[in-house]
Amino acid sequence: MTAPIPNTATRIVDAAMQLFGEKGYGSTSVADILAAANANSGSLYHAFPTKQDVLIAVLRRYLEGIWPMLLAPAWEGVADPVERIFALLDRYRELLKITDCSFGCPIGSLALEIHEPDPPVRALLAANFEAWVAAVRTCLDAAANRFPPEVDRQGLAQLVLSVMEGGVMQARTHRNLASFDAGVTALRHYFRLLERQARGLRP
C-alpha cells in the first residue's frame, strides 16, 4: 500500500532527471546530483561507472515514461486520434506556461547540447524521438481515412515533432508562447486542409 522507499540509485536518477532537465547535462555537476539525491559520491560511483552512465539511466527512464507519464495523461478523455496529437502538443504548452517558458523538452535540449554523443547516448536520444514520433504516427494511422492516401504519415509525424521542438525552442528564447502557438495553429490549418483534400477526393 505504502510507496516503496526509493533506493539510492533510484534517488540519484530522480535527481539527475530533474537537474538535467532544468540545467542541462554539462551544467549539472555530480555534486549537484549528490546534493539533490542526498547521497555520497561513493554511492553514485558504486551504481554508475561515470556521469555519462547516469545520463543513460535518465534517458532510459524518459523512454520508459513516455507512455505512463506523457501519453496516458495527455490522451485521457480524448478519443479522436487527431485531437490526441494536439492534446499532446498542449501538454508541452502547459509545461512551458507553468515554468514561464523556461522548461521545454528535455530530450530536445539534451539532443542539441551533447554535440558528440557516445553511441549509447545518441541511440537513446534517437529512441526517445522515435517513440514520440511513433505515438503520433499511431494517431495518424488511426485517422488515415481522413487524409489523402498518398500522405506520408511517418513524415507528417516527424513534422509534428519539429513543430513541437521548434516551438519550444522559440518560446524559451522569446520567453513567450506566441511562436509556439503559431506553429500549432499552422499545423492545425494544414491538417484541416489535408482532411478537406481527402474529402474532395472521396466526396
Add this chain to the structure above:
Amino acid sequence: MTAPIPNTATRIVDAAMQLFGEKGYGSTSVADILAAANANSGSLYHAFPTKQDVLIAVLRRYLEGIWPMLLAPAWEGVADPVERIFALLDRYRELLKITDCSFGCPIGSLALEIHEPDPPVRALLAANFEAWVAAVRTCLDAAANRFPPEVDRQGLAQLVLSVMEGGVMQARTHRNLASFDAGVTALRHYFRLLERQARGLRP
C-alpha cells in the same frame, strides 16, 4: 586589395564562433579558444571581460552575418519568393550533409544549451531568430497574393523556423537527413495547399 590582417579580438571571435558551433558554449574552454586563435589569455581578457562576452560578440557576428553569409548566397539566382524559403532550408540541408549530420544551426543549439541565459545573451539569441523569421516573412509577404489573405504570415514564418530547427535536431540525432527532408516536404505540401486554397477563393 589584400585582406586585412585580423587583430587579436577578431581572431578570438572567429575561433570562438567556430568552436561554439562545433562543441557548444559550455564544452568550449577559454583555453580551446586561445589555442585556436593563437592568443594568450591576457589578450582575451583585455578585449572581453568574461567568457560570456565572447559569446555575446559571437552572437552579434551571427546576427550581422545573416544577410551576407546566409541569405545572399542562398538566394543568389532564386527570384521566386517561395522558392527562396526552400533555398534557405536547402542551405541547412547542405550544411548537415557535408558535416555528416553533425553540424546544424548554431543559434538553435546555443538557445537550447544555455538554460538560464543572462538578459543580453537571451536578447541576442532572440534577435537572431527574429532576423531569420523576418527574412522568411519578407518572402511570404512578397508572395502574399498567392496565399489566402487570412493566413498569418508571421506565424507561418515561425513555422518555417520550427521545421528547420526541428529537422536539424532530428537529423543530428539520427545522423540521417530523412526526417529533415520529411519536414521540408510536408511544408512544401502545405504551401501548395495554401496556394490552391487561395486560387480557389479568387478563381
Add this chain to the structure above:
DNA sequence: CTGTCATTTGACTGATCACTCAAGAAGTCA
C-alpha cells in the same frame, strides 16, 4: 629619442570538476 598609452605575454590562482578508495555499516546467508 622620449614619454604615453594600448596591447600582449604567460605564469599563476583558487575554485570546481569528475572520480577514487580505504574503511565501515548493513543486509543475508549458514
Add this chain to the structure above:
DNA sequence: TGACTTCTTGAGTGATCAGTCAAATGACAG
C-alpha cells in the same frame, strides 16, 4: 553467532576551469 557480500561514507586526487596581473613589448606623438 560468524562469514560473506553489498552498499555507504566522505576525505582526498589530479586535472581543468575561468579569470588575474606584473612585466614586457609595440605603436605613435611630440
